[in-house]
């Protein structure tokens with residue numbers, strides 16, 4: 095069952111951290127997920143899954159022994175995902191991405207192969223951005239990838255400069271076949 099647009103927008107009005115008027119399009123999801131190799135068992139961490147457009151796409155493609163740890167700050171979305179995406183490879187936490195290390199310890203999981211993130215870094219203050227991006231690099235395997243996406247108008251100070259501080263390679267592209275267009279990053283540890 096999909097969350098209706100009306101329900102999605104109702105959540106958006108109440109919670110500015112959702113920050114996007116629509117879920118990422120199928121093309122956007124494909125573009126970002128094409129940067130992952132899903133042919134082997136992987137541990138993926140997802141920040142801000144909301145209604146699960148990435149989560150469901152990935153669950154259809156990862157191996158039986160892979161897992162996804164999803165961390166969602168909005169309780170309605172976390173509850174929705176828990177209720178509607180029942181798969182033993184998925185672990186959903188209603189929590190802040192800044193608690194990623196404790197969540198991995200709790201599951202005796204990690205390090206991760208990939209972290210994907212839809213959270214709006216522009217709304218975080220500088221110390222929270224730095225903290226989340228540093229912790230993300232720490233929970234990844236060597237050569238693991240962090241794949242955050244943002245709306246296209248984000249400034250380098252919102253994310254790119256922090257990625258360059260903690261990752262050895264940072265690629266950055268615009269993806270226009272999404273509304274609104276996205277700025278997609280690929281940061282390799």
Ligand SMILES: C[S@@+](CC[C@H](N)C(=O)[O-])C[C@H]1O[C@@H](n2cnc3c(N)ncnc32)[C@H](O)[C@@H]1O
Pocket residue numbers: 111112113114116117118141142143144145146147148165166167168171189190191192212213214
């Ligand atoms: C722009 S939406 C992206 C939703 C979905 N991944 C997509 O692509 O359609 C951002 C999501 O991040 C969540 N979020 C915002 N700040 C967060 C944080 N610090 N930790 C975890 N989730 C957060 C919001 O509640 C919202 O569901």
